[in-house]
Amino acid sequence: MVRKHERLATAWAAGVAGVVFALLMAAVIVLVRVALPGGADGGDVTTDSGQRSAVRTALALLPFAGIAFLWFMGALREQAGEGEDRFVSTVFLGSGLIFVATLFAAAAAAGSVLGESPQSSDFGRRLTYTLLTTYAMRMAAVFIITTSTIGRRLGVLPRPLVVLGYLSGLALLVMGANVPWSELIFPVWALVLSLNILWGRRPASARPAAPA
Template identity: 30%
Template sequence: MDVSSRRTTGIAGIVFVALAVAIVILGGDADFSRDDAALEDFFVRDTRQAQAFTAVVLLPLAAAALLWFVAGIRSLLRAGDDGGGMLSSAAALGGGVFAATFLVGMTTSNAVSAAMAFTDAYQFDAGTARLTLILGIILTTASLAGAAVLVVATSLAGRRSGLLPTWFSRSGYVVAVLALFSVLLFAWPIALVGLWMLTLSIMLLRGPKTIPAEPPVQRADESPTRRGTGPEVSG
């Protein structure tokens, strides 16, 4: 993986984290246990509708940045593991795509406010609004399961090949386990996964001192004799 691709991957990771944080903030408090009056006030406020629309606009940008980041990580793992990282790179790609697919869960609850902003025909229903909040939590949990696979695969291959520091690889295992229990731990796993991605992105931007570039490939027709590494044997 060349320096330009590595840095582009790092930038994509930082962009994704920034957009994901913005989407979470714009989504507001997903408390579905509030009474119907409070719930309606939460969804119908003009400021809430504007926030919902902005979150929906940012969602595809965040998904695109995540997919670019995951593709770069896959390329990095394959290049740095001397051909033996096929399984890890495939797992990282699959986990990242799965996470991007269910990323929509972060904005599911915005559907009600966005619908009310676009048309007056939509009538607020507390039950439906409450369902969207619950569905958003479930889909976000699913996306974190994919993120856990991405983190573990990257940590395993990165440690085995020496591309990542040991402390960072080990921290990835902890982050992945916590991400699988996000339904019990609420926002903490989301924050930890974001911090892990941000740290890895910064490592990529720092360059070869942290993550070495891809080693040169020896040509099939290049022999030790031609490289001058051994004496020439005469008949």
């Protein structure tokens, strides 16, 4: 009984952390895209107060998104328990940690966009987009694919969600920086997965009865 309650608490933690991460990450991506609409080749933002404010807000939210993701990842790994494959589990853990590290590196680079020098702003813009759209999103793709693989092998994820995970991961791997706003695939997937986890944690009496 104690173990069952621990599993439910872990599932709740994974679901809530995933929702928080998804919302914060989506907000960060939107703010960065709005502040730097031209991507790596966009114009200078050093004289635009609105764009500078959007970048500052994104930088303020991003650390909390990273923390929520680490909590989300840890809770997912605990949910898998001892039944997970060591190889897939290692790739899952490594891709998640590299994603967070790259995310924080992108945040550090984005800080230089706020510099007074146009040269530092241009360098920061290019580096931020490269880290976010090329490296961070590729690690996110690996994380999605390994999570879906673990969920499929353990039978804890419904087939439609597994298929969605594989499609989302492949899309991020292929698209990269070529398709604007494709970065939103990751937080959307995390939100869907988290809501599925929270729904599965509801007591049976609280769910709609199956039709006779």
